[in-house]
Each structure stands twice: as structure tokens, then as C-alpha cells.
Amino acid sequence: MKRKIALVCAAAMALSLAACGNTASTTSESTASESTASESTASESSSATSEAAGEEAAASDFDNTQAITVITREEGSGTRGAFIELTGVEEKNDAGEKVDNTTPGAATQNSTNGVMTTVANDETAIGYISLGSLNDTVKAVTVGGVAASADTVKDGTYTLARPFNIVTNGDATDPVAVDFINFCMSADGQAIATEDGYIGADGAAAFEGTQPSGSITVGGSSSVSPLMEKLIEAYEGVNPNASLELLTTDSTVGVSGALDGTYTIGMASRELKDSEVESGAKATVLALDGIAVVVNPANPIEDLTTDQIKSIYTGETTTWDAIQ
Template identity: 60%
Template sequence: MKKSISTLLAALMLTGALSGCGGSSSSDSSDSQASGNDSGVSGAITVISREDGSGTRGAFIELTGVEEKNDAGEKIDNTTADAEIANKTDVVLTSVAGNEKAIGYISLGALNDTVKAVKVDGAEATVDNVKAGTYKLSRPFNIATKGEPTGVAKDFINFILSKEGQAVVTDNKYIAVDDNAAAFTSDGSSGQIAVGGSSSVSPVMEKLIEAYKAVNPNASIDLQTSDSTSGMTGTMDGTFAIGMASRELKDDEAAQLTGTAIALDGIAVVVNPANTIDDLSMDQIKGIYVGDITDWGDLA
């Protein structure tokens, strides 16, 4: 009997020892996960950027410090050569939504539930935070004309800046530049004009055109979507009566064109919904986009 009890006790002690080792291993693993990558994903970051000429890219690289001046005072875009280039907002959304390791940036007004916007330096990407100035990634939506606008162009611009036009801006999740604008009365201008440029401004411009044509059916407006730089060059050469830019006008553009802000927009930094990272600093965002931070594990 004593031998049987001794054998049983030995077996129990061995089981406890093995269990203790297993518990220790589980705890170590848990501690390792807690101190490691907390993004919910691992591996190389897929960086999604916009194309050259994009106003969203221009504003983003300036605001994050990805663009810097060299010794000659020239602005240099230091976006990593490994970045995947998307030529439209919709392409950025699709790319990030389909890749758990991706990060991109889009107009705040274009944000939807296929992606997740992260906080930047603790501030959420919201209209209220852009208005308050606590969310730092924001830029104006500008239109530009060459010379004094006349006819349909003048009437349409007056509509955009009116109470009704600014209501269209806010209804589409952008920020009005004038909360106390006067009501609009069309002068009845007729004819056709072309409006062209930024793919970020284009969605709200489409809504503005629809609303304006309901007030003035005599007008015909052709909307052409490309990028901010093309919008400005097209306005300078007479292709467009009104150009669109999702950034400030450059010095050489401002010398030939008259720019007018029609809305304010935030730039949302977006990741895949599977990514549990909720907040990035401006320095971290810059590090990702210049290629200094290349793995999600480096952000723990």
C-alpha cells in the first residue's frame, strides 16, 4: 500500500511540475505578445500613396514633414520608393480594405467603414476636431479661375459660396468656409463650361453641380476629374473655366490664377479594420512614409 501511495504521489508531483512548466510557457508567450507588436498584424507595412500631382499627396507630405527642403531651398518629396501608388481616392480605399498590412491616406469626406481612420497625435479624424484645430492633417479645397469669371462660371461660383452651396459642402461631410453665407439668387446665365482637376474635390463638386443646375437649368457644366496640378494647368491654358485643387495654390499658379477656398477638409490616415493600432504620432507617420519604419512590429 505504501508503495502504491508513494507511486501515486510521485505521479502527481510529476504532473504538477509538467503543468507548471506549461503554465510558465503560456505566461511567457502572453507577456511576449503584450510587449510586442500590438497592431493585430505583423510583417512589412504596405505603404499606399497618391500619384505625383495629387493635391492630397501634396498636402499630406507637407503637413507630415515627408516633404523637406534641400540645401538649395528646393522642396523634395521623400516618399519611399517602395510605396504603392494609387491614382484615385477609391483606389486607396480598395487597396487598404483588401490588405491587412496596408496604410494609406484619403480625404476625410471620403471615409467609409471599409477602412479605419487612426488618431493622429491623440486626435480623432473628425469634422469637429478639424474645425477646432486639434486634428492637424487638414487642407483647403480650392477653386481657381483665370481672370474675372463671367456668365455661368461667375454664377456657379456665387452659388458655391452661398448659403445653399455651403450647405451642400457640410451635407457631404466637409467643412464650410462660411457659416453665415447669404442666400443664392441665380442671374440666369446660360451656356456650357468645363470644371476640372482634383479627384478629392470632385465628389463634392459633383453634388454642387447637381444642386446648382436645379436652380439654374439653363447652365451646363462638364466635370472632368484628374488631379490638382492638371486642374491648375488646365485653367491656365483655358481648358477649364474653373479648376479644382485639394491644396493651396503654388506660387507660379497663384501668379496667373485667382484661388478661392470653398471648403476645408481633413486628411484621414487609414488602416485595415483588422489592424488594432488606433493612434499614430505625426513622427511615426512620417517614418512610415519615408521608409524609416517598415514593419508593424516596430510601432509597438
């Protein structure tokens, strides 16, 4: 009997010890898990703090005493013509003649892509481009507190805006040119403009093509060219009888080419000059476009007034720390 009691007691003690061991193990695992979770949270918090600190450091690393690298477009560019007029860089002299006062120190680029590439690779640079071509390689600043967008151009609150014009020598007479212009101004063509970030007309009629055969040449503004390329592709899709060649030059050549017959249709990213209209040039507004003022993403500047932009482009303001 004593032996049985001893065995029962031994068994009870063994079970008790096992239970204690399991409890200790569970408690240890729970503590370890909590410790790991705590470490993970601390790590994530540290990572987030580091990223924020890195971004703040990057902004504070910008040396605003550096000279501003001014980037402009070539003479003849419609974007340049509209920009200098809208910002006041172009002024009339005592004789009543318009004078482009862009600083001689400005670096000239012959295309929208050229401006964007230069600004993207130079943290001190400033340039201007077609709103429809804007991407995240550069940063668009607000102008007078208004962001450049299709909506702000349309409602008139963003002041740096201009027309994209189709130019012909008088009324178009070539059957393909007439049909293509009708396509551009139709609901289909205007939808393409709107989808590309430009401002097309509301309430345009549906396209009713005549399927003419033949070939024409369209040429001019490098700002209008990307939109025109898509319009041509869409038109040739609905009229396989037509062939359209696209040549990219600038707005001035676009107008003169339309007048002298080099182009059946010219492209200009500005209003026509009085002398061009007097020579017979006729403009049809294809769409509206904003002119985005762009800086390098590393530049902390977010907003410029029109007067500040003018001051930079005339050479009066030469360093970023002079912007107040």
C-alpha cells in the first residue's frame, strides 16, 4: 500500500513539473514574440524617421546661393513667343517695336524634350515647357499660387496659357487637308487632345468623313507635334486612303511653310502675328495648352510670381536666394 501511494505521488509531481515547464515555455515564447514585435515596430519607426530625415536633409542640402541656370527655347519657337509675351519678358521699345529681353546668359534648347532633360540634370536650372508634355523628371512650380493644369487653364486662373493652332494659307482646299481638319475639330479629335492633357472644345460634333485619297504634309511647332502625331495616327485609322507626313520644326517655320506651300498644314503654338495674317495665314485653334514653369526636383522652391519669373529671365535675378 505504501508503495502504491509513493507511485501516485511521484506521478503527480511529474505532471506538475511538466505543466510548469509548458507554462514557462509558453511564457518565454510569448515574451520573445512580444520582443520581436517590439523590435519590428521600432525598426519600422526608425526607418520612417530615417526617410523623413533623408528628405529633409536633401531639401536642406540645396545651396540656394548658386547661380540660376536659365533655360529658354530657340527664336522662332511658339512656346518662347507665348512665354515672353505672357511673362512680360517681351516689351515694346520707344519705337513701338517688340523686344525680347531674355538674358544673353540663357542656354537655348530647340525642343521641349531638350528643356526637360537639361532641367532634370541640373539642380540650379529653370525652364518652361508645354503642359501636355510635363512628367515627373522635373517639377512644375505654381505661378502666383495657381498650379498648371487643364482645369486652371480652362477656367482662366492659370495665366500662362496659349493656343495650339492649325495654320493654312487661306481656307484649306486640299480634300485630305479639309477632311483631316474636320477630324481634328470633331468630338473624336478633341477627345484625343483632352486625353493628352490639353484643353479641347466642349460639345464638338461627331466626325463625318468623306474618305478622300491623297497625301499631305503637316509641319511646324515641336510643342504641337506630339498631339498632332496622335491625331494623324487616329485619322489614318478611319481613312486608310490618306497618307499624312509630319515634320517637326518650329511655329515660325510652321506658318511660313503653310504660306509658301512647303506644308499643306502648319502648326503654331502661339497666336499668329499681324504680318502673318496679312500674308494670308489662317489659324484654327486646335486646343489650348498651358506653359509649365519647371525646376529640378531637388530645388525646394514651390511658387513663383510672374514678376519673379520675368526677373529671372531678364537676368535681374541671378541666384535662388534672391527670390523673396
